[in-house]
Amino acid sequence: MHFKNIIGQQEIKERLIQTVRENRVSHAQLFFGGEGRGKLALAIAYAQFINCRDKERFTKGDSCGLCPSCIKYNKLIHPDLHFIMPVATNASVKEKPTSRQFIKQWRELLIENEYFVTLNGWYEKIGIEKKQAGINVYDCSEIIRTLSYTSYESEYKIMIIWMVEKLNYQAAPKLLKILEEPPNKTLFLLIAEQHEQIISTIISRTQLIKIPKINDDELIAACMAKLSVGREEAEMVAEIANGNFTEAVNLIKQGEGRKKYFDKFVGWMRLCWNVKVPEIMVFCDEIVKDGRESNKSFLQFGMSVLRNCLVMNYTGQKIVKFREEERDFLERFAPFINQANAAYFSDEFNTAIYHIERNVSPGMVFLDLSLTIAKLIKMAPAKAVS
Ligand SMILES: [Zn+2]
Known part of the structure; x- marks a missing residue:
């Protein structure tokens, strides 16, 4: 090397x-x-x-x-x-x-x-x-x-x-x-x-x-050079990967993964909002089949969605890192992520990733997290997710 x-x-x-x-x-x-x-x-x-x-x-x-x-x-x-x-x-x-x-x-x-x-x-x-x-x-x-x-x-x-x-x-x-x-x-x-x-x-x-995080510009350049993706895709991946090249590779390899993640995330948030426990349990059983690496990537992706919602909520900026069809949901979801709960969301997602890395059963991790989200999401004064 x-x-x-x-x-x-x-x-x-x-x-x-x-x-x-x-x-x-x-x-x-x-x-x-x-x-x-x-x-x-x-x-x-x-x-x-x-x-x-x-x-x-x-x-x-x-x-x-x-x-x-x-x-x-x-x-x-x-x-x-x-x-x-x-x-x-x-x-x-x-x-x-x-x-x-x-x-x-x-x-x-x-x-x-x-x-x-x-x-x-x-x-x-x-x-x-x-x-x-x-x-x-x-x-x-x-x-x-x-x-x-x-x-x-x-x-x-x-x-x-x-x-x-x-x-x-x-x-x-x-x-x-x-x-x-x-x-x-x-x-x-x-x-x-x-x-x-x-x-x-x-x-x-x-x-x-x-050893610090790889900076975003270098990560974007590496994704474009080593994984043959365009700048727009590389920028979106870098936003989620947070200085972690392995994570960037996982996201790109999954290809359609991003759309799949997004749809899955939307479905999950709706289940949590409605506290549909039996369906949440089915969701947890399904997601563990993807494996730990994919579960971690999905949670990283979720954090990136939440971060962007918070920014949008407070600055009124449009979410540029997301595709047109995704923005529609995000604009309705953003009001639920605010000062009252953003830090808790971040802590809970990080803890979930930490536990998945350390061999805690991912099914249990997702179930716990879902029930916590169900509570956190109601901490915001906003209209229901439709
Ligand atoms: Zn030599």
């Missing part, structure tokens, strides 16, 4: 490159930030840059792509590049699962998705969606074993630990020990999304690199 192929994040790239130029690469760094910002891609590009034998020879601020190290990095098969991911037993790995046993699927997933991968996407790939996966004690023992050998080919051995917040309680002491007394010429690049779940002792032993 070259830095130049990663969407946006120019400031972070420059900062990382500078550490190499000035020979002050910290032995343990934590790349922290929300989903779809390119944390993993940045960590791999950084690792490749560090070990490139011809760095900056052809391109300033990037690895060469042609030296023996880069060639192996491009396929993620460099013998001194190691990955640890949350794993669990599945149909083929019956006991003591380690990342090494899943490395083939990991490389495939990364290359298929240009290094933008999500936890749920990973669980689906290895068929462990419903189990509690984690970075376990077998993996931590393996880290120690692997790092006790000298590096094969490069100056540095690099250990990338993806989603370190999934570190199991029993495994933590082993990892902490090695972070504290790292073997010579070893770099740990840790990646995490949920700050509150990372144990504080890990945070105190690493240098924190905060």
Whole structure:
């Protein structure tokens, strides 16, 4: 992975490159930030840059792509590049699962998705969606074993630990020990999304690199270039995706998804307004069939509708991010989103997304949220939805 192929994040790239130029690469760094910002891609590009034998020879601020190290990095098969991911037993790995046993699927997933991968996407790939996966004690023992050998080919051995917040309680002491007394010429690049779940002792032993959202202009450009959509579509997607490229890809892949989302959202709001509990339960049963990733996208979409309604309500602006046929409903719906309830709506939708990410049953999440919406929607002085 070259830095130049990663969407946006120019400031972070420059900062990382500078550490190499000035020979002050910290032995343990934590790349922290929300989903779809390119944390993993940045960590791999950084690792490749560090070990490139011809760095900056052809391109300033990037690895060469042609030296023996880069060639192996491009396929993620460099013998001194190691990955640890949350794993669990599945149909083929019956006991003591380690990342090494899943490395083939990991490389495939990364290359298929240009290094933008999500936890749920990973669980689906290895068929462990419903189990509690984690970075376990077998993996931590393996880290120690692997790092006790000298590096094969490069100056540095690099250990990338993806989603370190999934570190199991029993495994933590082993990892902490090695972070504290790292073997010579070893770099740990840790990646995490949920700050509150990372144990504080890990945070105190690493240098924190905060990865910000991808800015809208860069996200729009990336959607147009990589996903062949027009500017109007890219702008609508960026509005919903909120700096998350994975989310933008999901929205575009679903193609008709946006119209489907919109119709579904309208139907849902009507059910909530009328508190039709049996129909709400049917709606919840249906929506869980779309899967967690799609459920999250739908909720993001819902938040974007609500945000736009609020703006329209208070500024009188027309909603430009929506298509003509959608505006009609929105103009009638907007009065229900106001000062009294907007913050609650936002909190409730965010909490629902948070729970869906953490394996709470999506059916329960949607049912709870529907009943909450039924109450919130009446907090506004306005006419009924027709
Ligand atoms: Zn190179």
